[in-house]
Amino acid sequence: xxxxxxxxxxxxxxxxxxxxxxxxxxxxxxxxxxxxxxxxxxxxxxxxxxxxxxxxxxxxxxxxxxxxxxxxxxxxxxxxxxxxxxxxxxxxxxxxxxxxxxxxxxxxxxxxxxxxxxxxxxxxxxxxxxxxxxxxxxxxxxxxxxxxxxxxxxxxxxxxxxxxxxxxxxxxxxxxxxxxxxxxxxxxxxxxxxxxxxxxxxxxxxxxxxxxxxxxxxxxxxxxxxxxxxxxxxxxxxxxxxxxxxxxxxxxxxxxxxxxxxxxxxxxxxxxxxxxxxxxxxxxxxxxxxxxxxxxxxxxxxxxxxxxxxxxxxxxxxxxxxxxxxx
Amino acid sequence: xxxxxxxxxxxxxxxxxxxxxxxxxxxxxxxxxxxxxxxxxxxxxxxxxxxxxxxxxxxxxxxxxxxxxxxxxxxxxxxxxxxxxxxxxxxxxxxxxxxxxxxxxxxxxxxxxxxxxxxxxxxxxxxxxxxxxxxxxxxxxxxxxxxxxxxxxxxxxxxxxxxxxxxxxxxxxxxxxxxxxxxxxxxxxxxxxxxxxxxxxxxxxxxxxxxxxxxxxxxxxxxxxxxxxxxxxxxxxxxxxxxxxxxxxxxxxxxxxxxxxxxxxxxxxxxxxxxxxxxxxxxxxxxxxxxxxxxxxxxxxxxxxxxxxxxxxxxxxxxxxxxxxxxxxxxxxxxxxxxxxxxxxxxxxxxxxxxxxxxxxxxxxxxxxxxxxxxxxxxxxxxxxxxxxxxxxxxxxxxxxxxxxxxxxxxxxxxxxxxxxxxxxxxxxxxxxxxxxxxxxxxxxxxxxxxxx
Numbered sequence: 001x002x003x004x005x006x007x008x009x010x011x012x013x014x015x016x017x018x019x020x021x022x023x024x025x026x027x028x029x030x031x032x033x034x035x036x037x038x039x040x041x042x043x044x045x046x047x048x049x050x051x052x053x054x055x056x057x058x059x060x061x062x063x064x065x066x067x068x069x070x071x072x073x074x075x076x077x078x079x080x081x082x083x084x085x086x087x088x089x090x091x092x093x094x095x096x097x098x099x100x101x102x103x104x105x106x107x108x109x110x111x112x113x114x115x116x117x118x119x120x121x122x123x124x125x126x127x128x129x130x131x132x133x134x135x136x137x138x139x140x141x142x143x144x145x146x147x148x149x150x151x152x153x154x155x156x157x158x159x160x161x162x163x164x165x166x167x168x169x170x171x172x173x174x175x176x177x178x179x180x181x182x183x184x185x186x187x188x189x190x191x192x193x194x195x196x197x198x199x200x201x202x203x204x205x206x207x208x209x210x211x212x213x214x215x216x217x218x219x220x221x222x223x224x225x226x227x228x229x230x231x232x233x234x235x236x237x238x239x240x241x242x243x244x245x246x247x248x249x250x251x252x253x254x255x256x257x258x259x260x261x262x263x264x265x266x267x268x269x270x271x272x273x274x275x276x277x278x279x280x281x282x283x284x285x286x287x288x289x290x291x292x293x294x295x296x297x298x299x300x301x302x303x304x305x306x307x308x309x310x311x312x313x314x315x316x317x318x319x320x321x322x323x324x325x326x327x
Numbered sequence: 328x329x330x331x332x333x334x335x336x337x338x339x340x341x342x343x344x345x346x347x348x349x350x351x352x353x354x355x356x357x358x359x360x361x362x363x364x365x366x367x368x369x370x371x372x373x374x375x376x377x378x379x380x381x382x383x384x385x386x387x388x389x390x391x392x393x394x395x396x397x398x399x400x401x402x403x404x405x406x407x408x409x410x411x412x413x414x415x416x417x418x419x420x421x422x423x424x425x426x427x428x429x430x431x432x433x434x435x436x437x438x439x440x441x442x443x444x445x446x447x448x449x450x451x452x453x454x455x456x457x458x459x460x461x462x463x464x465x466x467x468x469x470x471x472x473x474x475x476x477x478x479x480x481x482x483x484x485x486x487x488x489x490x491x492x493x494x495x496x497x498x499x500x501x502x503x504x505x506x507x508x509x510x511x512x513x514x515x516x517x518x519x520x521x522x523x524x525x526x527x528x529x530x531x532x533x534x535x536x537x538x539x540x541x542x543x544x545x546x547x548x549x550x551x552x553x554x555x556x557x558x559x560x561x562x563x564x565x566x567x568x569x570x571x572x573x574x575x576x577x578x579x580x581x582x583x584x585x586x587x588x589x590x591x592x593x594x595x596x597x598x599x600x601x602x603x604x605x606x607x608x609x610x611x612x613x614x615x616x617x618x619x620x621x622x623x624x625x626x627x628x629x630x631x632x633x634x635x636x637x638x639x640x641x642x643x644x645x646x647x648x649x650x651x652x653x654x655x656x657x658x659x660x661x662x663x664x665x666x667x668x669x670x671x672x673x674x675x676x677x678x679x680x681x682x683x684x685x686x687x688x689x690x691x692x693x694x695x696x697x698x699x700x701x702x703x704x705x706x707x708x709x710x711x712x713x714x715x716x717x718x719x720x721x722x723x724x725x726x727x728x729x730x731x732x733x734x735x736x737x738x739x740x741x742x743x744x745x746x747x748x749x750x751x752x753x754x755x756x757x758x759x760x761x762x763x764x765x766x767x768x769x770x771x772x773x774x775x776x777x778x779x780x
Contacts, residue, residue, distance in 0.1 A: 326488065
C-alpha cells in the first residue's frame with residue numbers, strides 16, 4: 001500500500017494493464033510524446049512505444065472510431081478524449097456504433113473499449129473545459145459509465161473497465177487529479193463495475209453522489225455529525241448500471257435522501273437515483289427525496305465569482321442536509 | 328377578510344423576536360398602523376404596527392414566545408365596523424387560553440389546533456419538547472409504516488420535524504421508550520437537536536462560527552435555574568464568538584484628567600442651561616477618541632480574509648450596562664459631532680437603552696466601542712471586542728491619586744486608566760499605543776475652548 005494521487009492511480013492502472021496484456025493500447029490527442037495534457041499517460045510512450053501509445057489527429061470521432069475498429073478486431077483500446085467537453089464529435093461513434101454492435105450483430109461482435117475523459121469544473125476552465133455531461137451516456141443501453149472518486153477505485157475500476165468485454169466510459173474528475181490522494185494497494189486488484197461504495201456509514205440521511213462531490217458530501221456529513229445527525233454517504237462509482245441494491249438498502253435504512261452531483265439536475269443521474277428511491281423505497285421515506293446539483297445554466301462560467309456560484313461546496317451541501325435533517 | 332400578521336424583519340441580522348406583550352387583545356378594535364404588540368429581539372425592543380384596520384383575532388403566539396421572522400403571530404379580522412367579526416374573535420381567545428396552559432413551549436396554537444407551532448419557538452423554549460402532534464398533519468410513508476408495525480397511536484406523539492411533523496425518529500424513540508417502560512421523554516434529546524438544526528437551517532449562521540458546547544451542569548438542591556432571555560443568549564453568543572475570533576491583546580495608559588475635571592467643573596452649569604443636559608466626562612473622552620481614530624484609522628477597522636477594511640465613518644458604540652444585560656447603541660457619524668452633540672447623543676441613547684426604547688438602527692453599524700466602566704467604579708478593565716470591530720476602549724474611574732509631576736514634586740491629580748483591548752490580527756502594540764497616546768495628549772492638554780469643539 002502506498003498513498004498516491006488520483007491521476008497516479010489512473011496512470012498506473014493503464015501501465016499495469018499494458019504490461020499484463022499486450023492487446024491494450026492507448027490513443028488520443030497528445031497522449032504519446034507529451035504524456036497527455038494532464039500527464040495521465042506520462043511515461044507510457046517511453047515504455048511501450050509509438051505502436052501502443054498513439055498520438056492521434058484532433059478528431060474525436062476518429063479516435064473513438066479507430067478504437068472501435070481495433071476493439072472489434074481483438075485489441076483492448078483505451079481512447080482518451082482530452083476533455084469530456086470535446087467528446088461531442090465522437091458521440092455518434094459511441095452511442096450509434098459502440099453501444100449497439102453486440103446487439104446488432106447478435107453477439108458476433110463486441111467492443112472491449114474504454115473511453116477515458118476528464119470532466120468537471122472548479123478549475124477556472126470556463127465553458128469548454130468544465131462540463132459534466134455524463135448524463136448523455138447514462139441513458140444508453142449498451143454502455144457502461146464509471147466515475148471513480150478515490151485513487152483506490154480509480155485504479156481498480158480502470159482495470160475492470162479495460163478487461164470488460166463491452167464499451168466502458170471512464171470519466172475522471174479533473175480537479176481530483178492532484179487534489180485527491182489515497183491508499184492504493186499493490187498488486188493486481190479489480191473493483192467490480194456496477195457496485196457502489198459506502199464511504200461513510202450513518203442512519204439519519206442517505207447521501208448519494210459520485211466523483212469529487214462524494215468527497216464534499218463526506219465533508220458536509222462530518223459537519224452534521226457534530227450536531228448528532230449521522231449521514232451515510234454512498235459513492236455511486238458506476239453511473240450505468242446503477243447499484244440499485246445499495247441505493248435501496250441505504251435509502252430504506254435512512255428514510256431521508258439527498259442526491260448530489262456537480263452536473264445540472266434536469267434528466268440526470270440524480271433524477272435516476274431519485275426515481276429508483278421513489279419507486280422502490282416509498283414506504284420507507286421520511287421526507288421528500290431531495291437533489292442538489294449545478295444550476296440550469298448553459299455552461300460553467302469563467303468569471304471566478306460566477307464559477308463559485310455555479311460550483312457546489314461542502315457548505316452548500318451542508319445547508320441542504322440541514323433542511324433535510326429538520327424536515 | 329382575516330389578515331394574518333407575521334413577525335417583521337426587525338433589522339438585517341435579526342432572525343427572530345420575542346412577543347413580550349400583546350397591546351391588543353382578541354376583540355379589540357385596531358386601527359391601521361396602531362401598535363398591536365411589543366417585541367424584543369436580541370438587539371432592541373420594538374412595537375409591531377397593524378397592517379390593516381379591523382378587530383384583533385386570535386393570538387397565534389402567546390407572550391414570551393420566540394417567533395422567527397415571517398412567523399405568524401396573530402390574525403386581524405374584518406373591518407372595524409363589522410361587529411360580527413369581533414364576536415367570532417372572542418371564543419377563539421378562550422380556546423387559545425386553554426391551549427396556552429397545556430403547551431407553554433409550543434407557542435399557543437390557538438383555536439385551530441392544526442396551526443403548526445413554529446420550530447424556532449421550540450428551539451428557544453427552555454424545555455424543547457416539540458409541538459403537539461395534531462390530527463391532519465401530513466405523515467410520511469415511513470411514519471405510517473412504523474406506526475402500523477408497532478401499533479403506535481400517533482396522537483400521543485410530539486413531532487420534532489418542521490412544522491411539528493412527526494418524524495420517523497420520533498416514532499422509533501417513542502416505541503423504544505414505550506417498550507422499555509419509560510414514562511416521560513428525556514429532556515433535550517433528538518427533539519432538541521432537531522430543533523437546533525432547524526433554527527440553523529432557517530438562519531444560516533457564518534459556518535465558521537464555533538458552536539459553544541452546552542455543558543450539562545449538575546444542579547444541587549436549592550439551585551435556581553434562570554431561564555435565558557434573548558439578550559442573555561445574544562450576549563453569550565457574541566462574547567464567545569468574539570473571544571474565539573479575535574486574538575485579544577490588551578494595554579493601558581494612565582491619563583491625567585485634572586484639566587478635564589477643571590474645565591468640566593467650570594462649564595457644567597453653562598452647559599446645562601444651554602443644552603439641558605449634564606456635562607459628564609464621557610463626551611470629553613469620546614471627542615478625543617473620535618479624533619484619535621481619524622489619526623489612527625487602523626483602529627476604526629475590521630479584519631476580513633481579503634484584507635483589513637478601514638471604515639470611512641466613525642460610528643462610536645457606547646456600552647450601556649442594564650440590570651439584566653448590556654447593549655451598545657451607536658452614535659453615527661461621531662466624527663461630525665461637536666462635543667455638545669456627542670454629549671446629547673450619548674445622553675439620548677443611554678436613556679433610551681435603559682428604557683428599552685432603542686430602535687434597530689440605534690444599535691447597528693458601530694465601528695469602535697467606548698465603554699465607560701468607570702461610572703461603575705472600576706479602575707482597570709479587560710473588555711471583549713464588539714465584533715466585527717478592531718478594538719474596544721474602556722475609560723475607568725477617575726480617582727485622585729498622588730503622582731510625580733514634571734518638576735519631581737508629588738501632586739494630587741485626577742487620574743484615569745484608559746484600557747484598550749484590540750484585535751492583534753489587525754493592529755500591533757505600536758498602533759494601539761499611538762492611539763492611546765493621542766487620546767491621552769488631547770485630554771491632558773484640554774482648555775476652556777473645549778466646549779466649542
